[in-house]
Amino acid sequence: MPDMQHLNDLVIQVRRDILRQVHKVNSGHPGGSLGCTEFFVALFQELMERKEGFNMDGKGEDIFFLSNGHISPVFYSVLARSGYFPVEELNTFRLLNSRLQGHPTTHEGLPGIRIASGSLGQGISVAIGAAHSKKLNNDSHHVYTLCGDGELQEGQNWEAIMYAAGNKVDNLIVTVDYNGQQIDGSTDNVLPLGNLKGKFEAFGWDVMEIEQGNNMEAIMNGMKTAKSKTGKGKPVCVLLHTVMGNGVDFMMHTHDWHGKAPNDEQLEIALSQNPVTLGDY
């Protein structure tokens, strides 16, 4: 049984990390990061089978790709708190000469990162390649990837989605951060995604939804079900219904905090809603 208390403490601590990272450099993307905090914590702490340390090839372990690279604050925090690099390094987010670039990159050699992302729409393709590689290596582990819902407007995703089904890439679990928001507004206002579940299904995927994408138990159960669907000839898609800005009341349910940092006062309020659990970096 997972230690739910610890996981929930970690979630709150990660929220603090996200807020403090973006506040310090007055830039970065808190909204999507906060919305995916529970998912990242569940994935890295419980769901993925990971080896000690970091190896680019990720042989004999589950691996993860972040396609919507702008939510790097949550990725960096969870990587650090899962032992990939010292948590103090979160202090260097977006600073000159840092390994914690605005968007994740392999260029500076940050452990935990296997591909650069930031230019949207490329992650599923990369994940498919890595999934192929796993099969060629007789490695039965899984490839996970997360992408944004607005990100799915990029055509390359649909090339990848068609390919994965056509080629029975069934060791792949793609999660969509289904928060209904992007930069210019709601996805419905910018460019409606329509029946997303139906679209993935029509392309030949096994699709499931996690309605409470910010609830640790719901994520855990949902993702375990998703894993049980792998190996059956179809790629698996999870539509994770999240709330952008989750955990900070004034950031929730709006696109306003997609890519904006809180000021001093806002930070204080946001942190007071998420009091220290495991200790700040």
Added chain:
Amino acid sequence: MKKYIDSGKKDTRSGFGAGLTELGKTHPNVVALCADLTGSLKMDDFKANHPERFFQVGIAEANMMGIAAGLTIGGKIPFTGTFANFSTGRVYDQIRQSIAYSHKNVKICASHAGLTLGEDGATHQILEDIGLMKMLPGMTVINTCDYNQTKAATIAIADHHGPVYLRFGRPKVANFTPENQSFEIGKAVQLQDGNDVTIIATGHLVWEALQAAETLNEQGISADVINIHTIKPLDAQAILKSVKKTGCVVTAEEHNYLGGLGESVARVLAQNNPTPQEIVATQDTFGESGTPEQLMEKYGLNATAITKAALKVMTRK
């Protein structure tokens, strides 16, 4: 020496937005497209004033370029807006086939070019776009230096028939060229007259070139400073005229030295009047996160770097 005064720092992308607002009033055929970056590109005004002429395509730049190409058939003048990386590298073949090769009257307007995009880092900081775009036959390539010039260029390209790549940036920078200037595509702007060294700059580096010229002047060196806002077609005449006087040249740009302004100038010189040249540009590297000033310092793209290059090139005469 002419004195140039910064009338107050402004971002060049706001110049683009202001130009587009003007075009909305004066050019009924101008339409605008954006890929989920309306605020960043300062296109909100145009969108609010002319909702029927504004097309939000979502995060789908390739589709945007195709739709823009199609809009020209029927006489519309489409202005696309997104970051420079997603305006070029992301959509190169769409531009190549549907716009450049098909000679469509599309204005590709690209913000957040170069290192000065800052903290977002290398995934977004394209330093190759001038090269990519200038290699396309028939493409006009413009990189403006300040708010006023960007506004003027935005208005001017609407009346130029043919594909244009208009490059500008994110940060607030000195605004020193005249308000309501006329903008002549392909015509270099002489900023300072000097005899010892020519400095040819484009984009954000023009202001830095003026600062370098002042520093050089204090050392008794007079620099001829030219603002090359149009990299293609290049004003070869202005360049050759200047180097005839000075006998050496420094080029400066916020771009890789491969494929940029420096190489374009070098070709003109090699073919007409071989001249010692130093190139202030990035050295075949990706960028990284940091503040615009820190990055321009680290990658050697500021007045200090231009001054140093000028002193060096003068020894090579």
